[in-house]
Amino acid sequence: MSDIGTEVEIGGLRLRVPVIGAAGCVAFGRELVRLGVQDDLGAIVTPSLTARTRAAAHRAVLREAPSGLLAPTVRPSYGVERLRPTALPWDHEGVPPVIVSLAGNTSGDFAEVASGLRRGSLMRRVAGVEIQLASVDAKNSHRPFAYDEFGATKVVARVRESVPSGVPIFAKLCADVTDLVEVARGCVKAGASALVVTSPVRGLLLDPATLRPVIDPASSGLSGPALLPITLRAVWDLRAAVRSGRLPPIPLVAVGGIRSGQDAAAALAAGASAVQLGTALLHDPDAAAAVVAGLVEAVRERGFDHVLDLIGIAHDH
Amino acid sequence: MSDIGTEVEIGGLRLRVPVIGAAGCVAFGRELVRLGVQDDLGAIVTPSLTARTRAAAHRAVLREAPSGLLAPTVRPSYGVERLRPTALPWDHEGVPPVIVSLAGNTSGDFAEVASGLRRGSLMRRVAGVEIQLASVDAKNSHRPFAYDEFGATKVVARVRESVPSGVPIFAKLCADVTDLVEVARGCVKAGASALVVTSPVRGLLLDPATLRPVIDPASSGLSGPALLPITLRAVWDLRAAVRSGRLPPIPLVAVGGIRSGQDAAAALAAGASAVQLGTALLHDPDAAAAVVAGLVEAVRERGFDHVLDLIGIAHDH
Amino acid sequence: MGAFRHHTLVAPDIADRARPGQMVSVAIGGPASALVSRRTLPIAAASPSGTYGGTVDVIVDPGLDAGMAWLGDLRAHDEVAMIGPVGRAYPLPTSGVDVLVVGVGASAAPVGWLAAHLRDRGCRVDLTLAGPDDRHLVGVIEARRIAGSVTVLTGADPELGADLAARVRTQLRTSEIAVVYAAGRARHLAPVVEVARPFGVVVQCCVDEDMPCGTGLCGSCEIPVRADDGMRHTIRGCTEGAVLRGDRVDWAALAEELG
Amino acid sequence: MGAFRHHTLVAPDIADRARPGQMVSVAIGGPASALVSRRTLPIAAASPSGTYGGTVDVIVDPGLDAGMAWLGDLRAHDEVAMIGPVGRAYPLPTSGVDVLVVGVGASAAPVGWLAAHLRDRGCRVDLTLAGPDDRHLVGVIEARRIAGSVTVLTGADPELGADLAARVRTQLRTSEIAVVYAAGRARHLAPVVEVARPFGVVVQCCVDEDMPCGTGLCGSCEIPVRADDGMRHTIRGCTEGAVLRGDRVDWAALAEELG
Numbered sequence A, B: 001m002s003d004i005g006t007e008v009e010i011g012g013l014r015l016r017v018p019v020i021g022a023a024g025c026v027a028f029g030r031e032l033v034r035l036g037v038q039d040d041l042g043a044i045v046t047p048s049l050t051a052r053t054r055a056a057a058h059r060a061v062l063r064e065a066p067s068g069l070l071a072p073t074v075r076p077s078y079g080v081e082r083l084r085p086t087a088l089p090w091d092h093e094g095v096p097p098v099i100v101s102l103a104g105n106t107s108g109d110f111a112e113v114a115s116g117l118r119r120g121s122l123m124r125r126v127a128g129v130e131i132q133l134a135s136v137d138a139k140n141s142h143r144p145f146a147y148d149e150f151g152a153t154k155v156v157a158r159v160r161e162s163v164p165s166g167v168p169i170f171a172k173l174c175a176d177v178t179d180l181v182e183v184a185r186g187c188v189k190a191g192a193s194a195l196v197v198t199s200p201v202r203g204l205l206l207d208p209a210t211l212r213p214v215i216d217p218a219s220s221g222l223s224g225p226a227l228l229p230i231t232l233r234a235v236w237d238l239r240a241a242v243r244s245g246r247l248p249p250i251p252l253v254a255v256g257g258i259r260s261g262q263d264a265a266a267a268l269a270a271g272a273s274a275v276q277l278g279t280a281l282l283h284d285p286d287a288a289a290a291v292v293a294g295l296v297e298a299v300r301e302r303g304f305d306h307v308l309d310l311i312g313i314a315h316d317h
Numbered sequence C, D: 001m002g003a004f005r006h007h008t009l010v011a012p013d014i015a016d017r018a019r020p021g022q023m024v025s026v027a028i029g030g031p032a033s034a035l036v037s038r039r040t041l042p043i044a045a046a047s048p049s050g051t052y053g054g055t056v057d058v059i060v061d062p063g064l065d066a067g068m069a070w071l072g073d074l075r076a077h078d079e080v081a082m083i084g085p086v087g088r089a090y091p092l093p094t095s096g097v098d099v100l101v102v103g104v105g106a107s108a109a110p111v112g113w114l115a116a117h118l119r120d121r122g123c124r125v126d127l128t129l130a131g132p133d134d135r136h137l138v139g140v141i142e143a144r145r146i147a148g149s150v151t152v153l154t155g156a157d158p159e160l161g162a163d164l165a166a167r168v169r170t171q172l173r174t175s176e177i178a179v180v181y182a183a184g185r186a187r188h189l190a191p192v193v194e195v196a197r198p199f200g201v202v203v204q205c206c207v208d209e210d211m212p213c214g215t216g217l218c219g220s221c222e223i224p225v226r227a228d229d230g231m232r233h234t235i236r237g238c239t240e241g242a243v244l245r246g247d248r249v250d251w252a253a254l255a256e257e258l259g
C-alpha cells in the first residue's frame, strides 16, 4: 500500500493493518465482501455467539443519540450448536481473519460456546476469540461481568481452558467502571492475550411520545463518535497502568467512536496496538480504507516508517 | 406563563421552574441578566468555589468532541477567602436564586469553603450548596470523591456540619462509576438533600498535531449532548433504586446533555425533579426558555396540569 | 407536493440497475453531523440516462425525524453518499393479470413506478394511495396517468390500516385480482395481508421500517418470517427485503418488536 | 478573496451598535450538528442600513476547523443564530494622529473598517497586512483605498510574528506613530507589543483566540492581565476584550495556557 509498515501482531495474531471490524457491526463478513471493502480490515469480529440460538426477544432496534447509537446489548444471536464445520456463517471467499465473539450469562455458558468452537475442525477457521464481558452475569444481579474483577476473571479463565493455547483471547471490557485497571488486571492474570475497550457504555433514551424506555434500560448501550473521548481515556489509563507497573504488559485494542485516521492515530498514541470500527462502518462502509490511509499519513507526517512507532507516544514527554 | 404548574421544591428550595443553570456554565449570573434570560431559570449554580483562589494553572481550555465539549475539571476558581458580604460575585439585580458550588481536595477543604460562606451574612444570599464530588481526593490517589462511597460520604457529612440546616445540599455525582447507587446511598445518609447526576464523564482527546493530551488526562471531562443517554440512565438507576428500597427517597436533579424540552421531559420521566443546563446555555443562551416551553408542552400533551406529574412516569408499566 | 420533498439524485450506477421495490441507503449529515444512522429509502423512480447521467428519485418526509429533515433540506448540487440499489425488487408477473397496488404515506414512493412497469407488462392496475391527510400522499396526479383507477384514502392511525384493508377486501371480492402489491409501514401492511389471506392472493409487501445501515451489516432491520417448513427465523429487511411475501412474515412478532 | 470566505449577515440590532474591534458570536451547525461550541468572530464591517436592514460582515477561514468549514459553506438566505456586538471596541483617538494598524490572517478582519474610522478622524493610517501567504490575507485592495500606505507581509509561523514586529519597529523608528492598532492571534501580537514597549507607544490589541460561547458564560477565553497595581488576574476575552492594551496582557502566561 505504501512505504509505511502497517502490520501489527497482537497475542500472536498478525494483522495486515491495525484496523478490525467490531463485533455486531460487520455481520459475518459476507456483506463486506459484497461491498468490496474486506481488504481494508486486518480482521473482523463476529456478532457474539451464544451457547444456544437466542431468538429476538426484542428486535435489536437501534436509536439515534447525539453522535451515537443506542442499541440493546442483548441481541438475537447465533447459537454455537448450529455451527456446522462445513458451513460456518463466516465461510465466504475473501473474508479477513475471523475473531469469534462469545457471549453468555454464566462462566459455564462461555465455556460451552468456546468448547463448541473446538468441535470438528472449527477452530482452524478461528483467528482469535473475543469475550463480550458486557454480557450480564445471571449470578450477580445481572450486572455485566466487566463490572466486577471476580466475574470477569472467571469467564476469561474458563474460556482460556477451552480454547487451544495458540488462539489469542481478546477480553472486551467496559470503560464505565470505577476502576478499569483492576478488572483489566484480573483478565490478564486469567490468560487474556489482549484487552479491548470499550463495549458500549450504559445509556438510556425514552420514546418522546410515550416517555417509556425504547430499549430495556438494564441492557442498552451507547456506541458511536460520542464515545471517542471515553475510549481514548480508557486506553490511556490502561497504558499508563502498564507503564507504572500496576498492570502486566498486554496489547490493547481501542473501540468506541473511532471513525477517522486521526482518531485511530490518537488511539495508537494513547497506547492501542489496533482499533476496531463499529458504527463508523454502519455510517460508511468505506470507512476502513480512509482510516488506514489517515493512519499511514499520520505515521509519515511524523517521519516514522511503521504504525508501531505511534503506539504509546502520547505518554512520552 | 400558562395554565400548567411549573413550580417544584427540592430539599426545601422552591424553584419557579425546574430548570437550573449548571455550575461553570452561567458564571455568577451577571451575564444572564445582560442577555435578558435570567427569568427562564429557577436557580443558578455558581462555578465551584475553593478555599483559596486557584489561579489558572492551565487556561480552562475547552475542546470540541463529537456532540460534546472536553473541559478540565480543575479550573481557575474563586476563593471563598475573597468573598465580601457586601460584594458577592453573584450580587446583581435580577439574578435567580443562587446555589453555590464547592470544590476542594480534602474533606477539610470543603468544610472550609462551607464555613467561609457562613461568615458575615453571606448565607442569606445562598439558596443552596452544591458539592462538586468530581473534585479529586488528595488522600485517595487523586481519584474523584464521587468514585468512592467513603470519600463522598465524608465530604457531604463535613459540609452538612458547616451549613445551616435550612440550606439544602446538592451532592453532584459522577455517572461513570460501577455502582452509582452505593455512592448515592452514602451521600443521602451523610445528609444530602438532593442528588445531581452527572458531572462530566472522564474523557481524553489528543491534539491531532502533537498527539499529546490537550488537557490533563487525570482531570478532563466530557460535557454536552453526548452525555444525554448516560444522564438518563443514571437518573433511571437512582429512581429505580428508590423504588426498590435500595436507596432512601431523595430528589434527583439531571444534568448532562439536556438541551430541549423533550430531553427535560425524559429526565423528569426517568425520575428527576429538575434539570440543569450547562453546554446548552453556552451553545444558545436562550435555551432555558425553550426547555421550559417544551416541558410545559409535554405536560399539556399528556393531559397533565403540573410538571410534577411527569416525575418518574417512565417507571410505570 | 404537500408535506413531502421529492429529490432527483444523480447516480448512474444505481439508476442502471434499480427496479421498483429496491432502495438506496444514504449517509446523513455532513462531517460535523450528530446523526450516525443512514436512512434507507425506497426508490421512487430510476432514469438510466439523463442530462447528468442516470438519476434516481426519492421521496422524503422531513417531518419524520432530524435525519429526514436534513435530507429534505438538500438543495441542487449538494452531494450525498449513497449505496444502492439495495434489496429485493417486486417480482413482476410474466403475463398481464389484474393487480392491486396500494401504498401508504411516503412509503408509497415506489408504487407509481411499479404501476408503470405492471402496465407495460399488460396488467390492469388498480391503485390506492393512503395517508393521514392530502398533504401526506405521494403523486396522485402522476398515478392517474398510469393506473386504470386511482383511489385516495385518508385517515389517522390506527384506523388507517384497517380502512385500507377494508378497501382491499372489497376489491378482491369484486375483481379478478391475481396479486396485491403493497408498500408501507408494517402497521399498515399487516391488515392488508390478513384480508388477502382467505382469497389465496399473495401480497408482495415492501416493508418500509427503519434500516440504520442499509447494507446488511447491523442486523437491526430483521424481520421475523416463517419458512416453507414453518420454522420461524429472521431475515434482514434491507438486503433480503424490503419486498417480502406478506404471508411469509410473522406480523404479530414484528409489531411487538417494533414497539 | 483567496482562502477566506466573506459573509454579509443581516442583523440590524447588531449593525446599529457595532464598532471596530467588536465581535459576533455565532451558533454553529443546525439542530443535528455535532458541534457544540459557538464561534466568536471579529466584525469586518457594519452597515446600519441596507436593502434588508443593517448588515454585518465577517470573514471566515474554512480551513481552520469543522465549525469554520460549516460557516464557510453558508449560502445566501441561510439563517444563523448570532449574538452581538460582543466585547470592547478599539478606543479611537480624539485628534488626528499618526497610527499604525496591523492585522494577521483572518483575524485582520476589522482592520480595514478600523482604518476607515481612523481616517475619518483625521489620522494618517499606515496599514500592514500579514499572513502565511497571499491567499490568507484579508482585503488588500480595499485597504489601499483607505490607508495612506499598505504593506503586505507573508511568511510562515513562528517567524511571521517576529517579521511583523521588525516591521513595526522600523515604522516606530521612522515615523511619529502615536498608537498601534493590532489584530491577530496571541502569538503574532506578543512580539509586536514587545517591540513597541521601548517606544512608550500603546498597542491596542484585538486578541483573536477561541471563544467557545462569546457571552461571558464559560470562562474559557480568559486572558491573564496585570492591573495598574501590578496584580495579576484574568479577564474574559470575549466580553471584556477582545481589544486590550497590549502592555496590560501577560503574554508569556497566555502563550503557555494556549499550549
Ligand SMILES: Cc1cc2nc3c(=O)[nH]c(=O)nc-3n(C[C@H](O)[C@H](O)[C@H](O)COP(=O)(O)OP(=O)(O)OC[C@H]3O[C@@H](n4cnc5c(N)ncnc54)[C@H](O)[C@@H]3O)c2cc1C
Pocket: C088, C091, C092, C093, C094, C097, C178, C179, C200, C201, C202, C225, C226, C227, C228, C235, C240, C241, C243, C244, C245, C248
Ligand atoms: C402476478 C403474480 C401472481 C401471483 N399469484 C400467486 C398466487 O395466486 N398464489 C401464490 O401462492 N403465489 C402467487 N404469486 C407469488 C409467486 O409465487 C412468487 O411470489 C413470485 O413468482 C416471485 O417468486 P420469488 O421466489 O422471487 O419470490 P417469493 O416466493 O415471493 O420469495 C419470498 C421472498 O421472501 C423472503 N422470505 C420469505 N420467507 C422466507 C424464508 N422462510 N426464508 C428466507 N427468505 C424468506 C425472501 O427474501 C424471498 O426472496 C404471484 C406472484 C405474482 C407476481
Ligand SMILES: Cc1cc2nc3c(=O)[nH]c(=O)nc-3n(C[C@H](O)[C@H](O)[C@H](O)COP(=O)(O)OP(=O)(O)OC[C@H]3O[C@@H](n4cnc5c(N)ncnc54)[C@H](O)[C@@H]3O)c2cc1C
Pocket: D088, D091, D092, D093, D094, D097, D178, D179, D200, D201, D202, D225, D226, D227, D228, D235, D240, D241, D243, D244, D245, D248
Ligand atoms: C490615539 C491614542 C494615543 C494614545 N497614546 C498613548 C500614549 O502615548 N501612552 C499611553 O500610555 N497610552 C496611550 N493611549 C492609550 C490610552 O491611555 C487609552 O488606551 C485610551 O484612551 C482608551 O482608554 P480606555 O480606558 O477605554 O482603555 P484602556 O486604558 O486601554 O483600558 C484597558 C482595557 O483593558 C482591559 N484591562 C487591562 N488591564 C486590566 C485590568 N488590570 N483589570 C481590568 N481590565 C483590564 C479592560 O478591558 C480595559 O477596558 C493612546 C490611545 C489612543 C487611542
Ligand SMILES: Cc1cc2nc3c(=O)[nH]c(=O)nc-3n(C[C@H](O)[C@H](O)[C@H](O)COP(=O)(O)O)c2cc1C
Pocket: A022, A023, A024, A025, A046, A047, A048, A062, A069, A071, A075, A101, A131, A132, A172, A198, A199, A200, A222, A223, A224, A225, A227, A255, A256, A257, A258, A276, A277, A278, A279, A280, C218, C219, C220
Ligand atoms: C448494531 C450493533 C451491534 C453490536 N453487537 C455486538 C456484539 O454482538 N458483541 C459485542 O461484543 N459488541 C457488539 N456491539 C458493540 C461494538 O462492537 C462496539 O464495541 C461499540 O459499538 C463501540 O464501537 P463504535 O463506537 O465503533 O461502534 C454492537 C454495536 C452495535 C452498534
Ligand SMILES: Cc1cc2nc3c(=O)[nH]c(=O)nc-3n(C[C@H](O)[C@H](O)[C@H](O)COP(=O)(O)O)c2cc1C
Pocket: B022, B023, B024, B025, B046, B047, B048, B062, B069, B071, B075, B101, B131, B132, B172, B198, B199, B200, B222, B223, B224, B225, B227, B255, B256, B257, B258, B276, B277, B278, B279, B280, D218, D219, D220
Ligand atoms: C465550561 C464548563 C465549566 C464547568 N465548571 C464546573 C464547575 O465549576 N463545577 C462543577 O461542578 N461542574 C462544572 N461543569 C460541569 C457542568 O456543571 C455539568 O455538570 C456538565 O457540563 C454536564 O452538563 P451539560 O452537558 O449540560 O453541560 C462545567 C462544565 C463546563 C462545560
Ligand code: FES
Pocket: C210, C211, C212, C213, C214, C215, C216, C217, C218, C219, C220, C221, C222, C236, C237, C238, C239
Ligand atoms: S439496516 Fe443494517 S442490516 Fe439492515
Ligand code: FES
Pocket: D210, D211, D212, D213, D214, D215, D216, D217, D218, D219, D220, D221, D222, D236, D237, D238, D239
Ligand atoms: S468565550 Fe465563553 S466566557 Fe468568553
